[in-house]
Amino acid sequence: MQVETLVVVPVVLVAFVFYLTHNQTGLPRVGKSGPFGFILTALKSITSFADLLDEGLNKYGSKAFVVPTMAGSLIVAGPENVDLFKSSDDTAINQPISVDESLQLMHTLNSRQLALPFQAVVVRTDVTRAISAFIPEILEETRLAMAEAFALPFGEKSTTLPLFHTMTHLVARISNRAILGPSICRQEQYLHDIIRFAETLSIYGQLLTWFPRILRSPVYFLLSSAFGGPKEPARAIIPHLKMLLAEREQGLENAKTITDFLINLAPPEEIADVKLLAMRVLSVNFGSIHTSSIFGTHALFHLATLSESELDTIRHEIIEALESEGGYNKASLAKMRILDSTLREVGRFYALGVVCLNRVLIKPASLVDGIVVPSGYNITIPLKPIHFDENVYPEPYKFDCFRFSKLRASDHTDLKYGFTTVEKDFVPFGLGKHACPGRFFASMELKIMLSHLLLNYDLSLPGGAKEAPKPIFFNSHVIPDTKACVILKPRVGQAGQDL
Numbered sequence: 454m455q456v457e458t459l460v461v462v463p464v465v466l467v468a469f470v471f472y473l474t475h476n477q478t479g480l481p482r483v484g485k486s487g488p489f490g491f492i493l494t495a496l497k498s499i500t501s502f503a504d505l506l507d508e509g510l511n512k513y514g515s516k517a518f519v520v521p522t523m524a525g526s527l528i529v530a531g532p533e534n535v536d537l538f539k540s541s542d543d544t545a546i547n548q549p550i551s552v553d554e555s556l557q558l559m560h561t562l563n564s565r566q567l568a569l570p571f572q573a574v575v576v577r578t579d580v581t582r583a584i585s586a587f588i589p590e591i592l593e594e595t596r597l598a599m600a601e602a603f604a605l606p607f608g609e610k611s612t613t614l615p616l617f618h619t620m621t622h623l624v625a626r627i628s629n630r631a632i633l634g635p636s637i638c639r640q641e642q643y644l645h646d647i648i649r650f651a652e653t654l655s656i657y658g659q660l661l662t663w664f665p666r667i668l669r670s671p672v673y674f675l676l677s678s679a680f681g682g683p684k685e686p687a688r689a690i691i692p693h694l695k696m697l698l699a700e701r702e703q704g705l706e707n708a709k710t711i712t713d714f715l716i717n718l719a720p721p722e723e724i725a726d727v728k729l730l731a732m733r734v735l736s737v738n739f740g741s742i743h744t745s746s747i748f749g750t751h752a753l754f755h756l757a758t759l760s761e762s763e764l765d766t767i768r769h770e771i772i773e774a775l776e777s778e779g780g781y782n783k784a785s786l787a788k789m790r791i792l793d794s795t796l797r798e799v800g801r802f803y804a805l806g807v808v809c810l811n812r813v814l815i816k817p818a819s820l821v822d823g824i825v826v827p828s829g830y831n832i833t834i835p836l837k838p839i840h841f842d843e844n845v846y847p848e849p850y851k852f853d854c855f856r857f858s859k860l861r862a863s864d865h866t867d868l869k870y871g872f873t874t875v876e877k878d879f880v881p882f883g884l885g886k887h888a889c890p891g892r893f894f895a896s897m898e899l900k901i902m903l904s905h906l907l908l909n910y911d912l913s914l915p916g917g918a919k920e921a922p923k924p925i926f927f928n929s930h931v932i933p934d935t936k937a938c939v940i941l942k943p944r945v946g947q948a949g950q951d952l
């Protein structure tokens with residue numbers, strides 16, 4: 454071992470320990486007491502964050518408390534603060550800095566994402582307005598991609614696939630039909646690189662927050678050199694951007710993809726440097742792939758546990774929607790209420806993690822119970838008291854694909870219980886001005902994928918299991934079991950097939 458290593462490692466460790474034990478919030482905290490207790494609890498939070506959250510909720514109810522994490526003290530505020538967070542204008546309880554910090558965008562993409570977040574504007578405006586135009590393309594890509602992904606092994610009548618991996622590949626390809634167009638979304642090397650990028654970005658973000666700031670750059674360099682980063686998918690994106698920009702120079706532009714929308718709104722310095730523009734394309738990819746593949750997988754695992762007659766009810770509703778509205782369009786997707794209900798139930802039951810509305814305190818803020826929380830800390834709200842409140846959601850621990858479609862039918866309301874309708878009792882997309890602008894695109898894409906799959910394939914879990922596989926917890930995140938499989942069998946000659 455070199456002398457420098459012998460000096461640097463202990464110094465870094467001491468600095469790290471000091472950094473982690475620095476809890477001056479004045480709030481009670483969960484876990485073991487004392488500085489080493491803090492570290493041990495922070496380590497435990499990697500795999501058992503939800504248990505620590507439960508401990509805090511049991512001990513302190515809706516009063517604010519601290520959970521030690523590897524990134525330092527995380528303040529957990531009671532669910533009655535949802536409206537306060539929703540109406541925050543980012544001056545004290547700030548969202549963009551929190552996203553930048555948790556994903557470490559200054560390393561994993563670049564610092565312009567925080568300074569000028571125009572891709573969020575593009576998704577909120579152009580992408581949402583273009584949903585009807587995207588439907589035929591998303592449908593075509595879904596048909597082609599599923600036919601390839603679900604091809605039967607020679608001589609077999611069904612195929613067994615690891616679902617999360619398969620969904621991620623499908624979502625990457627189908628989303629990129631809208632993001633970059635057909636010439637790129639079918640390139641296997643690009644799909645491999647963009648999936649790797651989307652999957653590693655949030656892991657890198659988490660890992661980097663475990664290190665003192667001074668070490669994050671070299672650590673990121675090592676991680677991305679070993680496991681990949683934006684450079685690899687950008688190899689396909691950059692020449693495509695150059696081609697689009699050259700076409701514009703010749704007056705040939707024909708804005709059809711999300712990348713075209715990004716070019717329309719990009720500042721001149723990003724048009725002049727396509728590497729910067731490529732980061733925007735990557736940012737939209739991250740927002741789309743990572744989230745929709747998780748939701749689609751949870752939904753399919755639960756659909757696979759339903760009885761044949763329940764699945765037929767869903768298929769019947771899909772066929773009726775398509776026949777009455779003349780095929781796939783906004784109106785027919787809106788009529789697929791049970792699929793919509795299943796997706797909303799995924800948002801309630803799993804969301805993307807066990808907390809919501811992650812923010813950073815850039816000024817001290819007064820919570821609704823009068824407690825003042827100090828600046829400089831991350832703050833969040835636990836989902837359990839919201840999404841598992843039995844006064845709002847009877848039998849909250851039961852996953853019910855039909856929960857919201859039944860409510861819609863009994864209340865004769867269309868919007869209130871919809872997948873994309875956010876409210877203080879349903880927050881998987883956040884709330885307020887930062888509520889996910891991509892949720893309308895995600896809903897359209899996922900409903901096309903799920904309906905096409907259900908009409909064309911029978912699906913079940915291996916061994917006829919009637920319980921969805923348990924999800925995996927990493928810090929505050931929840932993802933589907935990555936190894937669990939589904940069995941898919943083509944429904945040859947069945948009603949509604951390939952409508």
Ligand code: HEM
Pocket residue numbers: 548549572573576580737740741742744745748804805810811881882883884886887888889890891892894895
């Ligand atoms: C099921 C799928 C999705 C889920 C669960 C989801 C969830 C979220 C959440 C929780 C936030 C943060 C909200 C907050 O802090 O208050 C967010 C923000 C965002 N999402 Fe999504 N998302 C999904 C799909 C998408 C898609 C498909 C896109 C792009 C096409 C997208 C683009 C964005 C953008 C740009 C933001 C940042 C908004 C801002 O900061 O103002 N999302 N999303």
